[in-house]
Amino acid sequence: MEGVLAASRALLGVVALSLAPVLEQVTLTQFRALVLLSGLGPTRIGALAQRLGVHQSTFTRTTDRMVEAGLVRRLDNPGNRREVLVEATEAGLDHVREVTRRRRTGIEEILDRLDAAEVDAVGRALETFARAAGEPSVEALAVLGG
Numbered sequence: 001m002e003g004v005l006a007a008s009r010a011l012l013g014v015v016a017l018s019l020a021p022v023l024e025q026v027t028l029t030q031f032r033a034l035v036l037l038s039g040l041g042p043t044r045i046g047a048l049a050q051r052l053g054v055h056q057s058t059f060t061r062t063t064d065r066m067v068e069a070g071l072v073r074r075l076d077n078p079g080n081r082r083e084v085l086v087e088a089t090e091a092g093l094d095h096v097r098e099v100t101r102r103r104r105t106g107i108e109e110i111l112d113r114l115d116a117a118e119v120d121a122v123g124r125a126l127e128t129f130a131r132a133a134g135e136p137s138v139e140a141l142a143v144l145g146g
Contacts, residue, residue: 004129010110018102022095029054030066031095037088038096042075045086066092 022031029052036051037043049059063086066072071092077083088096111119 014103014106014110017106018099021102022099026066026069026071026095027062029059029062030071031099033059033062033066033086034071034088034092034096037072037086038093042085042087044077044083048086071095 019031026034032052033048036048040048045060045063046056049056052059054062063072063074066086067074069091070089072086072088075085075087077085111122114122
């Protein structure tokens with residue numbers, strides 16, 4: 001059990017280091033929204049606010065700031081003219097891709113310190129752990145930026 005907890009702290013460190021540069025440019029809530037939008041595509045503002053666990057009026061103001069920063073754009077909902085959708089722009093998606101790239105690099109740097117047999121053992125163990133844990137929801141992953 002202690003080894004699993006130590007590994008989770010190590011992975012959390014990789015997550016934190018991958019997020020830090022982006023969080024100098026966007027808030028955690030904005031980044032979480034971008035992660036959700038990268039997986040969901042265009043989404044109603046109210047539905048996105050609900051998934052983020054924030055009040056819709058609060059998230060509407062956040063969306064305004066994200067539109068001004070070029071991270072998202074508003075779209076008319078073709079299925080319902082009264083609804084507005086929000087969609088990540090390429091600039092917004094670039095933040096998500098950058099964090100993912102940094103995470104991948106951080107994990108690769110750790111694995112590079114191991115020999116081939118250790119890398120294989122870690123891979124098998126983590127695959128087993130992931131299978132037992134199940135696939136987390138997009139919302140769960142968005143808490144710390146996916």
